[in-house]
Amino acid sequence: xxxxxxxxxxxxxxxxxxxxxxxxxxxxxxxxxxxxxxxxxxxxxxxxxxxxxxxxxxxxxxxxxxxxxxxxxxxxxxxxxxxxxxxxxxxxxxxxxxxxxxxxxxxxxxxxxxxxxxxxxxxxxxxxxxxxxxxxxxxxxxxxxxxxxxxxxxxxxxxxxxxxxxxxxxxxxxxxxxxxxxxxxxxxxxxxxxxxxxxxxxxxxxxxxxxxxxxxxxxxxxxxxxxxxxxxxxxxxxxxxxxxxxxxxxxxxxxxxxxxxxxxxxxxxxxxxxxxxxxxxxxxxxxxxxxxxxxxxxxxxxxxxxxxxxxxxxxxxxxxxxxxxxxxxxxxxxxxxxxxxxxxxxxxxxxxxxxxxxxxxxxxxxxxxxxxxxxxxxxxxxxxxxxxxxxxxxxxxxxxxxxxxxxxxxxxxxxxxxxxxxxx
Numbered sequence: 269x270x271x272x273x274x275x276x277x278x279x280x281x282x283x284x285x286x287x288x289x290x291x292x293x294x295x296x297x298x299x300x301x302x303x304x305x306x307x308x309x310x311x312x313x314x315x316x317x318x319x320x321x322x323x324x325x326x327x328x329x330x331x332x333x334x335x336x337x338x339x340x341x342x343x344x345x346x347x348x349x350x351x352x353x354x355x356x357x358x359x360x361x362x363x364x365x366x367x368x369x370x371x372x373x374x375x376x377x378x379x380x381x382x383x384x385x386x387x388x389x390x391x392x393x394x395x396x397x398x399x400x401x402x403x404x405x406x407x408x409x410x411x412x413x414x415x416x417x418x419x420x421x422x423x424x425x426x427x428x429x430x431x432x433x434x435x436x437x438x439x440x441x442x443x444x445x446x447x448x449x450x451x452x453x454x455x456x457x458x459x460x461x462x463x464x465x466x467x468x469x470x471x472x473x474x475x476x477x478x479x480x481x482x483x484x485x486x487x488x489x490x491x492x493x494x495x496x497x498x499x500x501x502x503x504x505x506x507x508x509x510x511x512x513x514x515x516x517x518x519x520x521x522x523x524x525x526x527x528x529x530x531x532x533x534x535x536x537x538x539x540x541x542x543x544x545x546x547x548x549x550x551x552x553x554x555x556x557x558x559x560x561x562x563x564x565x566x567x568x569x570x571x572x573x574x575x576x577x578x579x580x581x582x583x584x585x586x587x588x589x590x591x592x593x594x595x596x597x598x599x600x601x602x603x604x605x606x607x608x609x610x611x612x613x614x615x616x617x618x619x620x621x622x623x624x625x626x627x628x629x630x631x632x633x634x635x636x637x638x639x640x641x642x643x644x645x646x647x648x649x650x651x652x653x654x655x656x657x658x659x660x661x662x663x664x665x666x667x668x669x670x671x672x673x674x675x676x677x678x679x680x681x682x683x684x685x686x687x688x689x690x691x692x
Contacts (some may be wrong), residue, residue, distance in 0.1 A: 297611070410455050463506070501564065550603055605617050648661050
């Protein structure tokens with residue numbers, strides 16, 4: 269959950285300076301949900317305790333990529349997040365709701381550590397989507413495609429230290445039947461054959477482990493976390509499709525595919541620094557698949573994954589547009605330094621090593637998949653704001669993704685990301 273119960277953002281940049289006007293009284297970082305009394309410029313601020321088992325948040329974000337992918341200069345995002353954790357974790361409900369995109373998961377204890385799992389996913393964007401190659405939009409193969417998918421299965425969960433409401437190891441195995449829908453876009457090439465609507469059933473194995481202490485803004489502060497998602501899927505009635513110029517993915521009647529992705533994170537003290545206000549964050553993400561096509565490929569996006577245990581599972585590629593990189597395999601390693609300038613203001617600098625399979629132009633003007641480096645850096649801040657809200661502001665530079673200037677594309681791309689999260 270992104271929002272915290274803070275606070276005065278005014279003059280935050282200057283308040284990072286040492287001295288009594290804008291300093292905390294000690295070096296202990298306030299923890300998520302606990303009551304806290306702080307002082308900013310001589311003004312005492314009371315932060316009340318809050319119930320982290322019941323969260324309702326509305327968030328909106330915008331990523332500006334000034335010389336980025338064609339038609340993707342401004343990339344908006346947002347949703348309503350609901351989290352309910354009842355009876356000490358025996359019943360948990362998490363929903364990300366937007367209407368055109370919804371992701372719902374409901375866990376309920378059956379006996380001991382055994383629980384039932386129900387899921388629902390809906391993606392129904394009312395516009396055609398195109399793939400991108402080196403920042404260029406492949407309009408001739410654009411498609412409107414949607415999916416509606418339910419799921420049911422069994423899982424297990426047990427609590428771990430440090431015993432917060434989200435500190436647990438949980439695993440689940442679900443069967444997720446769904447239907448894929450397709451329609452031509454206005455720019456789709458006449459010779460391009462869209463896929464036919466199809467049933468897709470998939471088996472999903474999922475593991476999450478969360479042993480983090482979190483700070484006032486729900487950012488990970490100390491501890492570790494890890495997760496794994498494995499899929500095996502089969503499509504019924506799937507026919508040959510494609511016929512356009514792209515070699516992006518296998519445009520054939522392959523009916524089955526599989527994929528696996530995982531992540532691990534750690535929040536650590538900075539060596540030789542005796543203060544909680546300085547943190548070192550290390551994270552690794554990776555994924556690979558077999559027989560992946562455009563509609564099952566692993567996807568990499570820019571932005572932020574700050575938030576709850578499930579948000580942390582999303583890999584972030586600096587300066588990439590939403591779902592821009594469709595890949596059959598990737599690996600990402602992040603090293604981040606975070607400084608607590610005030611109890612509600614955190615400054616950060618992150619370096620990213622990333623390598624991913626993606627489509628590139630070949631010497632003949634066609635397409636070929638290759639694996640290359642997409643390294644980047646990100647600097648920015650996360651701060652409590654007025655009205656029980658949180659803001660994020662980040663600048664990213666990716667040295668491998670392409671930018672456009674005067675019709676010429678060259679390596680290197682900048683992006684600015686800003687988000688606002690309101691807690692109710």
